[in-house]
Amino acid sequence: MTVHEPSLPEEWELVVGLEVHVELATKTKLFCGCENKFSHIPNTLTCPTCVGLPGSLPVMNEKAVEFAMRLGRALGCDIHPSVMARKNYFYPDMAKDFQTTQYDQPTNADGQLALADGTVVGIERAHIEEDAGKTTHVGGGGRINDATYSLVDYNRAGVPLVEIVSRPDIRTVEHAKAYVSELRDILLAIEVSDAKMEEGSMRVDANVSVRPTGSDELRTRCELKNINSVRSLGRAIEYEARRHVDLYTSGEAPRQETRHWDEEGGRSTAGRSKEDADDYRYFQEPDLVPLAPTAAQIAEIDASMPVLPAARRARLGERSSVADEVIVTVVERGQDGLALGAIEAGADADKVLTRIQNDLAVDDWSAVTSESLAMLIQMETGGELTATQAKQVLGEMAAGEHGGDPKAIAAAHGFEAMESDELETLVDQLIVDHPDEWSRFVGGDDGDSKKMQGFFTGQIMKATQGQADGRAVAQLLGQKSAG
């Protein structure tokens, strides 16, 4: 457990902008036909273009452009004609010695992202660029400055990315985290990326600064890199903001620089200073012609836009009274359509949602339909199935047993509401078989009585293979002890 640092002193306000790199889920890379996938075998997904061999020429992937525009529209951006540019730097992760990106004319600009609590974060731009290769430093404990040499794998070089740059509109750590999870939900909903932070298909850099509360100045910011989870994003921002406040309080000031977040150490360390790094000598990529999307193309993208997560959550929220987290999970898993259908077919909304959240956390639930789910929930609410049985039946529905028919699955297990006289006979027999336990249940102190109630319930469940309804058992035991 780390000691939780108190949040910023009241007289200081946090100012955060986020830069999120998202790998697009195309089949091939941005400028060549090499496969766009993660491979543990280095340098097997390369061609002359993505390793920058002389004479090779890039050709833009139409799917990547479409995905980028779709993402732009989902973020409310305007789509502009754009040109690609070369960002020049010498580092072996790009064999060409430049990264092809968009600079002054990005495809998407001026959008916004609304968080679940209604806060709106401006989006400055969402531009297309290529990913770099992966370097591994050998010797010196893997640290870059002490390495004996480095190894380079170009499988990732040329993978299509969109970099989404927010405006510095974020004022709390919670909002920064909410921004990332909302963005991830949108990416999944519009199916342009698998958006996995832990696998690097979504990478978040945070620009952090602080200012006196109430002022609207923008002070020197530091860019935090190497943030690998939403949790780590929160910690990094908190640490960095405190560092700035401490500097200002002691009469110093932060330096504009890139800083490396050290998750284990819980601190950021200085990287290169921004002034030098900005000398990228951007210029227009002569080997690629401009992108000029037509109004018809944009209209087509808009027409095919699915309902976005915020609207989907609202839809479920209006119809149920479960906790927000339940709805968030169901929407995140893309099970809200299923839930909505079941609710419309007459099943209890809260039961539908909690049952899905708890018992349908599986990769493939395609065998479950709104109708079959509605039927299952109605069997449960109607007393035909106990909660435990309903959970089991749903599991088998998802596995496609008995054509996913809950009635057939329940029948196959012999699940049916137990007649009350059947249950009573069983309880009477147990009382005869366990007289000591029974007297402790009837006459013992609260704790002991509770323990014995558990004992009898367990015996009944065992005898009925879990078919007895827990509530009916409790009721019956109560009646018997009172009588």
Added chain:
Amino acid sequence: MEWSGAVSLGAMTQRITRDEVVHVARLARLSLSDAEIDEFTGQLGDILEHAADIEALDVGDVEPTSHPLPMVNVLRPDELRPALDRDLLLSQAPDAEDGQFRVPPILGEEP
């Protein structure tokens, strides 16, 4: 952000300074002799002078040229092409190890 490295074509009499040439040469990892620095300062100055001449023209009615080729949207379908044979690829490199390119220690941080 600004176009760093570019030089304002304002009222400067000298279009580019010797220091700027040294700086740009360093960014491009070029090692220039003193004589070469002088030579390129002159040449680059002439190029910028020419650009300044054009800048002086009234081009209000001229459509900006965003690319020398009169084409847009040259795209390819998202279809797989065979990858290079790794041994062949690595055979072109000065040094390789474990299926990867081996490069000298990298000084400083990646951008």
